[in-house]
Amino acid sequence: MLSLNVDATLAEPPYAQLRSQIVGAISGRSLLAGARLPTVRALADELGVAPGTVARAYKELEADGVIETRGRAGTFVSFAEDPLRRQAQQAATAYAAQVRSLGITDDDALTLVADALRATS
Structure with a gap:
């Protein structure tokens, strides 16, 4: 299970915290290619942040090729080579x-x- 958190006391914005934690989970192999990520709304509710915060993190990760969105099927760790x-x-x-x-x-x-x-x- 993916364990993410947001620390409001940090200077780093919440979306950037999420982004770096997801990248860390991928590089640490706790998130593998093809792993499904929580929906924006579900993760926002779990972390107590605005959906836009999670959406921004996901958008930046997708732009970098780290994750991919497959419409209604959800968001997944990219199958790209690495x-x-x-x-x-x-x-x-x-x-x-x-x-x-x-x-x-x-x-x-x-x-x-x-x-x-x-x-x-």
Whole structure:
């Protein structure tokens, strides 16, 4: 069973909390490809948030290819090969293009990434 929660005391908006928790559940393998997610209304009721909060999280996840909506059948974790890896690859490609346009060397670009990863762990 998917365990999500929203903490109103956090600075992070509720939709972003939901979004990151769902991504975390997928990358942690507690949500697998094809798993059905609760309806917007059901999850909103369960968490005590507005349906628009859940809808926004789902909309952003769908835009990123992490989940897919199949009309009345519901919302599911995407069957794409690996939506999280694909999203990370897109971010890496955008980063590479940006550092190239700034004239940053490959070694410096890699150092910047390593520093950023250490800072966020």
